[in-house]
Amino acid sequence: MSLTTPEKFSQNDIYTEEGLFFYWKTTRVLWDEIISTNMFQKYLIIPVNWTSHLVAGELDFGKKRKELSLDALIEIGNNHGKTVILLFSISPNPIQTNGGVPSSLAYNYSMSKNGLNSFSIVGDELVKFYSFFDTQVYRGFSEFIRKTAKAIKSSEDSYRVVTGEFGSIDGGEFNSFFDDYGNCFKKSFAQYLTSLDERDKKVKKIGALKSTFSAFVKSLYFKEVHRQFSSVFLCHQMIGVINTGERSGLTNTFSKVSNISLGNQIIDSYANEIIPLTWNIEKNGRYEIFSTQVKQLINSTYLDRCFDGFSDTEDSIDFLPLSLFTFVKGNKIDDGIFDWRKVGLLSFLKNDYERCFNTKVVNLERLRDAALTNKIIFVSAKNLNQRDFFVLKEIFVSGAQIIFDISGISSDDEIFLKQFLAEREIKKEVVNIGIIFSIFSTGNSAMIIFDSSDFERIEENKSAKIWSKVIKSFSMNHFSFKDNDGGVISCWRSRSTKPSEMDFSEIRRLSLYNISDYKKEISFKMIEGFYLLKSIDQQNVALEKEGEMIKMRFSPKSSISLDFGIIYE
Amino acid sequence: MSDRKLSNLYLLYYTASEQSGDDSFVFQHLSKEEGIPIGKLFFWIKGIWEENVGEVSSLSKELYYELMGLHSLEQDDDLAVGPFQNIEEIRRFAYILCQQLNCSTVKLFSVDDFNECFRLSTSKSDLLSKLNECADDLENLDVQKSKSFFNKILSRN
Numbered sequence: 139m140s141l142t143t144p145e146k147f148s149q150n151d152i153y154t155e156e157g158l159f160f161y162w163k164t165t166r167v168l169w170d171e172i173i174s175t176n177m178f179q180k181y182l183i184i185p186v187n188w189t190s191h192l193v194a195g196e197l198d199f200g201k202k203r204k205e206l207s208l209d210a211l212i213e214i215g216n217n218h219g220k221t222v223i224l225l226f227s228i229s230p231n232p233i234q235t236n237g238g239v240p241s242s243l244a245y246n247y248s249m250s251k252n253g254l255n256s257f258s259i260v261g262d263e264l265v266k267f268y269s270f271f272d273t274q275v276y277r278g279f280s281e282f283i284r285k286t287a288k289a290i291k292s293s294e295d296s297y298r299v300v301t302g303e304f305g306s307i308d309g310g311e312f313n314s315f316f317d318d319y320g321n322c323f324k325k326s327f328a329q330y331l332t333s334l335d336e337r338d339k340k341v342k343k344i345g346a347l348k349s350t351f352s353a354f355v356k357s358l359y360f361k362e363v364h365r366q367f368s369s370v371f372l373c374h375q376m377i378g379v380i381n382t383g384e385r386s387g388l389t390n391t392f393s394k395v396s397n398i399s400l401g402n403q404i405i406d407s408y409a410n411e412i413i414p415l416t417w418n419i420e421k422n423g424r425y426e427i428f429s430t431q432v433k434q435l436i437n438s439t440y441l442d443r444c445f446d447g448f449s450d451t452e453d454s455i456d457f458l459p460l461s462l463f464t465f466v467k468g469n470k471i472d473d474g475i476f477d478w479r480k481v482g483l484l485s486f487l488k489n490d491y492e493r494c495f496n497t498k499v500v501n502l503e504r505l506r507d508a509a510l511t512n513k514i515i516f517v518s519a520k521n522l523n524q525r526d527f528f529v530l531k532e533i534f535v536s537g538a539q540i541i542f543d544i545s546g547i548s549s550d551d552e553i554f555l556k557q558f559l560a561e562r563e564i565k566k567e568v569v570n571i572g573i574i575f576s577i578f579s580t581g582n583s584a585m586i587i588f589d590s591s592d593f594e595r596i597e598e599n600k601s602a603k604i605w606s607k608v609i610k611s612f613s614m615n616h617f618s619f620k621d622n623d624g625g626v627i628s629c630w631r632s633r634s635t636k637p638s639e640m641d642f643s644e645i646r647r648l649s650l651y652n653i654s655d656y657k658k659e660i661s662f663k664m665i666e667g668f669y670l671l672k673s674i675d676q677q678n679v680a681l682e683k684e685g686e687m688i689k690m691r692f693s694p695k696s697s698i699s700l701d702f703g704i705i706y707e
Numbered sequence: 708m709s710d711r712k713l714s715n716l717y718l719l720y721y722t723a724s725e726q727s728g729d730d731s732f733v734f735q736h737l738s739k740e741e742g743i744p745i746g747k748l749f750f751w752i753k754g755i756w757e758e759n760v761g762e763v764s765s766l767s768k769e770l771y772y773e774l775m776g777l778h779s780l781e782q783d784d785d786l787a788v789g790p791f792q793n794i795e796e797i798r799r800f801a802y803i804l805c806q807q808l809n810c811s812t813v814k815l816f817s818v819d820d821f822n823e824c825f826r827l828s829t830s831k832s833d834l835l836s837k838l839n840e841c842a843d844d845l846e847n848l849d850v851q852k853s854k855s856f857f858n859k860i861l862s863r864n
Contacts, residue, residue: 247826252721252753252787253818255825262831331733339733347733385754385786391835392717392756598781 150518155432157181157441158225159211160233162190162250165645168204173218180438181445182220184211185227185302186281189240197282212292222297223372223445224290226283228359229316230267231304232418233257237267237315243278244268249320250384256315258382259390260307260418264380267315269322271355273645287366299367300445304385305412307403310488311497312376312412313383327351346476375444376498378407380428381418397424398624401653404428405629408435409459409493413444427653427695434649434675434699435629454558457631457647462616463487463495463514466502467580468522468529475499477518477543481593482601490606492618494630502529510538511582511707512644514612518590519555520546529549531558537582539612545590559585570606572596584612602622615667625654626692635703640653643701645671649699652679652692661689664702671701713811713850714758717838718801720794721818722748749790750797753818757808762786770804798845805847814842 152168153159153176161169161184173182186208186599193202200207208224215222221522232239236244237258248256248267256267290297305314330351334342364371380403381395389395400419414436417427439456465475475497478484487495502522505515506529513536517530533538547555559566559578567577572689573596576587593601610628619628631647646668652658664670664686673681678696682689690698752772757761764786771779771788777790791797798815803815816824816838 211739247822250724252751253822254719254721254753255822257825259831264825264828264830264834266725266825331736334733342733344731344733388719388754389756389762391831393759393761396761 141394151417151421153179154415155179155429156183156413156415156436158183158185158233158415158417161205161211161507162187164205166207166210169211169214173214174444177218180221181441182211182215182218183223183225183300184208184215185225185231185233186286187234188227188238188279189235191282191286191674192240195242197285197289197398200497203592208286208290209292212290213383214298218298224297224299225375225377226286226299226363227300227302228279228356228363228374229303229305229314229378230256231302231315232260232265232379233304233415233596235265237265239268240273240278243272243275244669245274246272246322248315248318248324249356251319253319254384255320256318256384257387258379259387260382260419267463268435269318269320270316270359271320271322271326273326276358279359283366294370297370299363299370301363302377303356303376304379306386307378307380307406307410307412307414308383308385310402310406310409310493312378312407314376314408315383319350323352326355327534336537357581372445376410376412377415378410378412379415379418380404380407381416381648386402397427397653398627400428401431401627401651404431404549405493405627405651408440408494408629410496411444411459411498412627424695427651427697430675430677430697431651435631439670455600455633455636457633457645459496460494460630460646461496462491462512462614464500465495465499466505466515466517467499468502468517468526470521470523472524477590478516479542481590482598483516483605486602486605486609489602490609490618491616492620493628494616494618496698502526502533505529505533505538510536513539513613514609514614516543517541518543519551523615524550524551524554534583534585537579539583540585541608542585542587543590559600566613572600572604575608577611586611594646596661613706615665615704617662617665617668619648619650619657619662621660623654623658625656625658626650626652626660638701641705642669643706644704646702646704647662647699648702649675650679650690650692651697651699652695655694657694658692659689660692661670661687663687667705669703669705673698673700673704675699711746713809713847714760716763716798716801716805716808716810716813717756717758717842719755719818719821720750720791720797720815721753722750736844745823749792750794751787751789751791751807752797752800753787755788755801755804757810763804763808764788765844766807767800770800770807774800774803798843800833801848805845806849808851809847809851813845813847814839815845817840 150588152164152456157179159182164172189205191197191199200291212222227238230248246269248269250256258265266463303314304317305312327348339614360374381400386395404414404416416432419425419428443458465478475484517540526597564578564580569575573588578585629649632644635642635645670683675700678693679698680691681698755767757763767788768779780790801813801815820841824841826833828834828837
């Protein structure tokens, strides 16, 4: 019997606007009431909290403490018509004590590259992160997952399971809290290095191997969850916890993270198809504009896309993040976007095509049925196996625009590539703009081939110019919006056309948020192929259109969205 | 008339070789692990924060250029400033920045200092008070001078 009156929950603290439900922060009697208040939220995402299920050293799922019954929670979610998702964190996270690691296993701190202990600041709480490279943590996690799977009695159609990787958003990119450079990581990585053969020791670089090793250990955690919940398993999803991580943590220790930074973190998450969690933003007057961002962007269509994947929502008639560029991997090795960063492509895209691409690397196979018009695909030969080369050929022939890095290509694959590009109908040109690019084209298809190792002899500041020339050689219709003072931040979204909009190839929405406390005036000129259809969600913004010029006067903390019909060249 | 309380500046630094170790080959890395150094260690500023204001990254990069005559080198962490040959260079840099921002004191601590305080702390406020205790403080003497000047004027009244 509880002797204390359960406290009423404060706004969004238990059931966040993004759909996450922190069941351990309240009592079971309030679950029903809290869930019913967020009636427009399609999802009930339950981050299963390992530490809270440990009662006197034993795992409990409702036998001893009723508020730990996941079955009861699934049932309540179903009664309210929610899609229930059990989210198992396979990384440290700031929403749980010790980053989700039980105190009995919390020995080895996780560390950043510069040797700083990893942490997050939540209010006045110092959430310390512990290494997931610790074998004891792995064994404990494995047992926890096994026992959770055994304890859940709900029917398989009543819930789904997702693995969650938590991280922060810094400089437009996701920084996983799984990443660790502390002693635990170093020890296991050293063992891995010594196990490599002598040839590999001479040709393989540490940076790439660290990513490979880290991805391997992460996959072990993933497999534990997947194995136990295979019939209800949905996907792996990244969660960007706004206002957390090392950079925000340090800033919050000495001062306060700026509103502009918080607003950017939300939009950067969205553009990268990461679920942003705004729960660590103080719920005061300044929260209103962030709440507007979340309500407009993180809707059920977006969450469907995050959970259901790439192809299912490709032709959505609801707006989804604009993705003009896609990084692709094959089935051979996965070193993320490491090489594309090294050749300066990523910093070029961030500057000239801000938030128009996703740094998640997509498997080549998934592009087979995807719409590839007005999109550029980046592929590295060393990530592809022989079968992937056949898929690449298929995608090329179907009208894709590909930039292909042949560094590290095997001789067999090179012969295959040469053969298929030697076909009569494929035109070939070679240009030298500091780097040699070979351009192959037929119909709407184009493939630009280069060797990334050539960039080693190019000065760093010259790579942006090279990439600008390469990207402009493709037919791509877009203009970037940038407020140089940084007060007004923008987000591009895109959707397919409806029957009444058949004059256009695509509809794009530009949402603008004045995060600052000042009035702002912004104007820009539309480019050819862009037609302003309407303005919506206009909150304290005056809009004027004179010819091709669009002028807007923003009040502090205001927002507007503009819909454009696009005609491809 | 009450004195406006001037804020503190916090500076966190670390040591690393100029060439990122991630660019080395496995055999070089293993040699390093065995104690054979592969590069000289330099000091880098991880971040500078003005109390109640926020991070002062762009200003610190400008100052680095003014003082060193070259741009701060790119590191994995975009906001890092460096390299510096020794701690004295960092202290000099920190003091000038403190003067430019008109802060009362600049508090320097290394990543090791931070980790030590971190391990002993249970909350943010606890961490901050421990960092304040262990930091290498440099007081802005210009502020002290101007304070005493104003004090003289006020005392005449």
